[in-house]
Amino acid sequence: MEQALIYAVPALGLVGLIVMAIKSAWVTKQQTGDKNMVELAGYIADGAMAFLKAEWKVLSYFAVIAVILLAWSGMSVETSSPVIAISFLIGAVFSAFAGYIGMNIATKANVRTTQAARTSLKHALKVSFTGGSVMGLGVAGLAVLGLGSLFIVFYHMYVQSVGAGVNGLEMEKALEVLAGFSLGAESIALFARVGGGIYTKAADVGADLVGKVEAGIPEDDVRNPATIADNVGDNVGDVAGMGADLFGSYVATILATMVLGREIVSVDNFGGIAPILLPMVLAGLGIVFSILGMFFVTIKNDKGDVQHALNMGNWSSIVFTGIASFFVVNYMLPETLSIRGYDFTNMDVFYAIILGLIVGTLMSIITEYYTAMGKRPVKSIIDQSATGHATNIIAGLAVGMESTVLPILVLAGGIMGSYAFAGLYGVAIAAAGMMATTAMQLAIDAFGPIADNAGGIAEMSQLPEEVRERTDILDAVGNTTAASGKGFAIASAALTSLALFAAFVGVAGIDAIDIFKAPVLAALFVGGMIPFIFSSLAIAAVGRAAMDMVNEVRRQFREIPGIMEYKAKPEYEKCVEISTKASLREMLLPGAIALITPILIGFGFQGVFEQVSSAEMLGGLLAGVTVSGVLMGMFQSNAGGAWDNAKKSFEKGVEIDGQMYYKKSEPHKASVTGDTVGDPFKDTSGPSMNILIKLMSIVALVIAPHISQKPHSTTLTEKIEIKKEINYEDGKKVVTETVTEIKTVN
């Protein structure tokens, strides 16, 4: 039994990759349209690939250093191994490959979607969503295949080969080495997200400031030298960045649940590793149900409701996964389990999974409310645009801050509920349940930028109005899914971090993270500050890179005669180069902060305070980063989304105090300011918060054995007999009392 299930996991990953290959082949053989369209799409694909190659080059230096450090440190403690370096490398390569798959298909699907939009909306949706599905299945398939295979290898290498128990030190070592895979994936994800985010917004802001505002030409106009860079940006930021982000979350969530699962002594039919296998099995099944759900994403004709189709696909895969988890939990887990003294049943695990699915869904709905057109938050920004730029900004900042309330309450409820069901394993498995349908989520997310690009190509190729109308419908839906996708991503990051946090505590061998100890509180403050400096660096980088872009576009308009009359071609590649260079240069410092801070705290404060270990301080740091990162992520992403849609509302006209305002009106100009401020918020710093908090937790988990407080190897049981002699003052007399307690700790 055990053997069959353990091999089923990578097999399910492989199924995902096979379906991906079929879908990819289908997209590739769709029509590409006329020569002009192919040429423009070629520019975009070349620019995207050039960025990816340049990024890989920088990251390869980083990877070499990390591999050396990991191999060296892996030798120094018993519960790790130099093999962790190989694990890291595989994770990094898989993550980069996942990004490549997404980008490759997106730059093919974009022009094919444009061509499909010349015939029907139904066909255009099919091409763009299939493109997104390739990305989703690629990410999920690679993650499950990689984790599943490596687990088999390490389980055999460290546990089975020596005949050790599955709850012991050996399994801890196997999972610690596996954590290298997650570290590799998440490191690449951070750089991809930050680099891609800076790239896309530098190009976008730069293109808009000169093109739309100064030269008065529309967005995506072929005469704008920055327009290709802008479209490349959609791919490197929204597709590759998002893909790497979710790849990282997905892997980290599963891993954290596995690490906690090791602590559960389980009497099951799988040699006791059912709690460890469960998150991987759920993820594997999630791929299958995502594939099933993809069949629901279709419309009948041009009047069909695209949003409804996507919702059907999403909902069906979630419901299938929820139902399946009932049977899986019953089949795999014994009736009663216990983690760190917290007893629960297999049904409690099922409830926690369902709660995870509900939390993910609620987060998406709330995020959508705060950023959707026609709802109160966006309307309040529109109203305040009437009194100018400043009040528009104030309104947007207020909306962004307000938008943290409900998601935090949902998250807090989810944490408390899943904990009540199944202790810390419950929190982790809730996150794993939520992430199970990542393939579908990502398919929906990646569909947006493909549709956006398709619209761009239609505009640049000056295709008939009806084509642009069809791509606009897809694009508008894409904007909504982008917002709810971000809500999902931040919720998953928060739950994942909590799970990693719990895993860290276990591996570091500390039994509490007591914020009431001053050094832990100090670390909590420092942790809370990191998302602020990280965001500051990211948005300032966009500001600087956008200025470079503005100057270059101005220069081209000035020095290349005939651009405006379509007689001369702008030098697109110059703008692509500016964005590429800026993003690679500017991603390093924020990335370094995320990677180095946990190491500094973990090693720098070893033995400094008598009563407080550095591991406990590191725990405080992580809590600070997580809380502040989740809040800043929501604040920035939602403010940005709301500003964006407030601006978009002016396209159809809005009513303020009984008067109608349209594009080019004063309130519209104010709304453009808000949108521009929101750009780096929602696409650079905001979504980077997810990876920041996860990456720092994983770094902590990887260094945990080195700063461990464990007195011994693996504690199996501990019987504690406490005799207290208490003197206390009651009224006036002093009473002495002796209490004896006996506890048994698992």
Added chain:
Amino acid sequence: MEQALIYAVPALGLVGLIVMAIKSAWVTKQQTGDKNMVELAGYIADGAMAFLKAEWKVLSYFAVIAVILLAWSGMSVETSSPVIAISFLIGAVFSAFAGYIGMNIATKANVRTTQAARTSLKHALKVSFTGGSVMGLGVAGLAVLGLGSLFIVFYHMYVQSVGAGVNGLEMEKALEVLAGFSLGAESIALFARVGGGIYTKAADVGADLVGKVEAGIPEDDVRNPATIADNVGDNVGDVAGMGADLFGSYVATILATMVLGREIVSVDNFGGIAPILLPMVLAGLGIVFSILGMFFVTIKNDKGDVQHALNMGNWSSIVFTGIASFFVVNYMLPETLSIRGYDFTNMDVFYAIILGLIVGTLMSIITEYYTAMGKRPVKSIIDQSATGHATNIIAGLAVGMESTVLPILVLAGGIMGSYAFAGLYGVAIAAAGMMATTAMQLAIDAFGPIADNAGGIAEMSQLPEEVRERTDILDAVGNTTAASGKGFAIASAALTSLALFAAFVGVAGIDAIDIFKAPVLAALFVGGMIPFIFSSLAIAAVGRAAMDMVNEVRRQFREIPGIMEYKAKPEYEKCVEISTKASLREMLLPGAIALITPILIGFGFQGVFEQVSSAEMLGGLLAGVTVSGVLMGMFQSNAGGAWDNAKKSFEKGVEIDGQMYYKKSEPHKASVTGDTVGDPFKDTSGPSMNILIKLMSIVALVIAPHISQKPHSTTLTEKIEIKKEINYEDGKKVVTETVTEIKTVN
């Protein structure tokens, strides 16, 4: 000995109040200028008093409810008493009275400063700074007098009258009842700060948007209907609000140190209460040294350096206090002390005090750097104003976020250092040391708005250029001191909260706040979110109230003919009324959130989770509020200050990319947008964060006995004998080991 020192405390408070009365009489007898000036000053004074009365009315309802609840709840537990309601009321009245003193003298000193500026800068400085000193001495004197006298009463009532020990339950009760004084002070402070903040910014933004931007008349022009409201705002927000804020911090810091001091068994010459008395004695001496320092604040002639004079005053009082604390600590404390098992010496306490003084000073310097003209942060905002409104905003947000880094590192260092010196008592006494010179700090802070008002009166009365030049010099220095004062306020709030936090843990009888328990982490998330919603409500309120103001000013310009030609008087009182009503209406919800959340968590989660008490969850909530509040406070205050000075830089002209820009240029317009966004940031939501975090901690401290986890009355000593029988797996064999530890807890 004991008796002498305990009575010295209120006596020192009284000294402060007597000196205040003398200084106040001196200000009052200065010349008030011509009839026009007196009339304008009268409008301002009337408007300010009208606001204060309206505010008091609203707050009296609140106070009645609070008194009933406190009296009722005080009866239900052993370690509290209904007397806490009286204590609360006295605190509330004292706080309101402190605000009144400040506002009364400020509205007298403003016109007298204008008149003095007609003769010399030296004299104008003397009048305005003496006005500020009245405020500073009033606040500090009332606080020390109130705390000192009530402590004598409660000490006698609960401890001495029953002949109980000074470390026991009875002293805890005395201090718990005294906490009511702090709760009263801090509640009034919150409403004063938020209400005053909304008032001043609604008037300011409204006056600027129509007056400066639409009608093209200068700031403080007598024709602008909102100009009186704007000047009233400076008094109700910057003077009364700031005064109530620091009054609250001052009281809370001293109280928290006293609560922790009770836990120290001290063999001293003061009946064992030296650690409890120490913070009050320091505060009392701080008043004396502030009075001495005030003599240094003077310049020789019109060429004198005003900033230098203020610095001399500030520095001398800090240095005097530092030196005095050496002798006080040696005199009062025994050589060795111990708190919660942490041993330290009396010299360690001295080092902690010095560290507190250093932290306060560093925080002021860093804040000044981030908001001062000519420094890198403000320059970066100026540069990015060249590409428009949006890039100005992005730059300001980036500066604000970045500005959290150094203060947090200093704060974290201060927390760790003072903890290393003297445990949690060290952290608390560091805060108390920092706050000891509050009288001087506040004198410097209150001087700013008085000078600002004086300039306004000079402008409105169309006095000669040289008068305005002199008040401008004072005003410019006032802007700098306002920024560094905010840095000081937030640092003190952070340390105070930490001290209150520690006090709460002691009273609630929990021995850890373990964030790794899921419900505590959930509470940490909720706590972290509160500063976001609080800020959102505050800045949105300013936006709404400013819109009302804009509409009213537009109406007056339209409906009252002759305003522009100085032929008709605007209806100032209508604008005053709008600001008053809006601020009173909008301050309620944020205030309610701050007061009610700790109560909901503390009582709502009692007994919900088996392994986690509601007191521990409440601790998590407080940690979240503190971390997030400190960060949001710094971010908003500093971003606002930097935007303000970026705009002001254009008045003298700035160079961007080799070109000079002045007022009315496009980059200047962008900088005005930033300044307007920054207004509610720096004067409404940002500084409210201080009070928010302190108030929530005090509420927690007051309800602590009700949710206490204490099994017994007061534990004096506890000897714990632990026998552990541990089975662990080492390699392959299972080892059993028995360990016996014996600990003695104080």
